[in-house]
Amino acid sequence: MRSTVHQLSVSNYSSILGVLLLSNSHLNSDHLLILTFAERRASKLAEMSVAGKRKAGKPFSQRKNNKLPKKSKSEPKNRISLLKLPRVVLLECIANLDISEIIVFSLLSKRAKNIAKLIPWSPLTIRLLLEYDLQVTLKIPNGPDQTWNIRYNNRETSEFLQLSKLIGTSVNHCLSLKNNGNAIEDFKQMVENIYEVFQSPICRIDTCDEQFIEWIIKIQPTEWHKGSKLHNLEYLKIETSSLRNLNDKNYANEILKDLNLTVSVGNDGRPTKVRIDDEFVNTLPHVDVVRNLIRNDGMIGSIFRSYTSHHFRITDRCFHFQVWRK
Amino acid sequence: MAPKKNSAKRPQPSTPKPSAPARIVKVQSSDGHILQADVRALLLSSTLAATIKGYDDENKPLEKLEVNNVVGFTLKLVLEWCEKHKEDDPAIAQAEKDKKNIFIPSWDRHFLTKLPMGNLFDLITAAYHLDITGLINYGCKTVANSAKGKSTEEMRELFGIPEPWEQPSTSTATWDD
Structure with a gap:
């Protein structure tokens, strides 16, 4: 079909x-899906895509050029792996992670993602903004007034920036990731992980590129x-x-x-x-x-x-x- | 600087128990190290408590407990933690078991965060084998806290998770891949 x-x-x-x-x-749990498709913005994303293809290679978790400079040529010093803990305590460690930490953890390896999937997390609402910057916004419906914004941006910033802002009674957690040339693929992988780990629907998408629609349909x-x-x-x-x-x-x-x-x-x-x-x-x-x-x-x-x-x-x-x- | 005393936020034993004479026994690690510990401290371990109870029920003299799955270095840490908490009400640890936001008292925070991550993993594993709920709670929470603000690469380094291409092709992963 x-x-x-x-x-x-x-x-x-x-x-x-x-x-x-x-x-x-x-x-099976959607309430709303809005797609905004604006052709006038397509050119910007196309630039991003082209830039990505120039430097494209392995996805985020498999690319050496995403390592921090000091560590790029060295093997991890700590070879005693968290993943070798007994299953009960391993799951307890992971269950204590915050949402943004779980997302980062799930990117480490397929096995890490599979472990994260075993925890019964509170379901989230996932919104995607796929324009000049790529952003995913997460909220816990009917939960504490907290929002997690994870964004790949094209501006020259540090590799990884995380901060939390208290605005009135709500908390906004921001995780900013630098576009290392493969932002689109990295972003897709991250969203797929979020979707799988939290088993939550993508309930809103704003995009200007059909490739994202086809990708969303593939995963959801x-x-x-x-x-x-x-x-x-x-x-x-x-x-x-x-x-x-x-x-x-x-x-x-x-x-x-x-x-x-x-x-x-x-x-x-x-x-x-x-x-x-x-x-x-x-x-x-x-x-x-x-x-x-x-x-x-x-x-x-x-x-x-x-x-x-x-x-x-x-x-x-x-x-x-x-x-x-x- | 000496570590601060436990914060008042954590429930404390309501009244100090009258100090009974300590009953000291020897504990032998898997690599042959022999340590000494107060029985009250050992009772925090459900596993050791069952063994001790078995001796007591049969009125057999308890001279030495053998812990076959914990090495000396880690066992020393376990006993240090148990000694510190031997007056604790076991119900406190049980109540905290399923809580998301566990408060780690300052002594425990200092004790656990000073350990290299590998030693912390060993300690948690030993606590799991010996079934020491409070130590498992604090250890797991400490591991999770250590991930705060870490990037992917920093977390990979911290938790000792290799890149996919670094993993041996003949992986012995069993349950989760």
Whole structure:
């Protein structure tokens, strides 16, 4: 099924949407997925990608050039490994690590990651910001007001910078990693580790590059209409910005052609607002016609589009997928 | 500078017990070192406590305890820790067992953080074999604390985890790969 979807490469917009709706999934606790796809930002990321390819090599945990200068040519002095501790106490050591330490630990080796996966961590919400800098933001839903921001940046900074800020009653932990030329691959590996270790959904993505969408689908594919996966998805929005005059009607037809849709005119009970992350309420644009995908359990997935025009002939095109029940 | 006394944050025994005459026994390590320890200190180890109880129940004289899986250097550290904590209420360690935020008293923090990481691992392993809950709690927390603010390479060095290409191809890893 996925290969069929990839043939829908009429545009980034259409292929992303098609893959999201049709491919398989093992996710079961999503509430919201928002994709922001802005072509005008693509060039910056492309630069980053090209820079990465120039220096690309082994991923983060396997590259010698990521070592600190003083230690780059020496073997670890301490050859008595934490991993040789008896399993019970090893797990207890790891269970005492903080979130950012667990993430760093999981990057050390496959075995370290597998050990970290054995701990029943509190689930997190994962948000990805994939623009000029690559950033992942983690929060514990309904937990202490703490946020972890881990960012690969393109600016000349130290190799590794970690700090925590107390803002009012909330704590913001920042981990900044220098882009050593392979930031995209390193970032992907880190996010995959977070996803695996904490077994938590990626609930929001802002990106400007289709490669990230395909990667996300690979690690967290989606399949709403078959019912068993992405069961709790409430709202999906894909946003594109373009100077070009896209023929949206053709795109929409291409995207939706394999789905068993019914057309609904007027509002037949569909909510006009969605709550996002319990933080704010988003009022949905008014539309006269929606196409409905009805799941076996009676949930309705309503598909509709909206447009916002800006100066210089830039138009934001939004694709909405709203899940509700009559 | 002498180490500070334990902080008041940690629950202390409510009333000092009247000091009974110490019952000293010999403890032999796996490499043949013979040390001496107060039985009250040894009772912090569930493993040794069971052995001691067996002797007492049969009214056999306890002259020497053999600890076959701990070397002398590590056993000396274990006994030093136990001697310091022999007055502790065992319920305190049990209560802290599943707590995420364990407070490490200053004496223990000083005692554990001065150790090289390899010795700390040996001490934790010995505490595990001898089933000394309090020492396991503090040891594991100390290991975790040592990772704070460390980069990937620093943590790799600290925990002795080799790069993937440094690992022998004939790995004997058993349970987690």
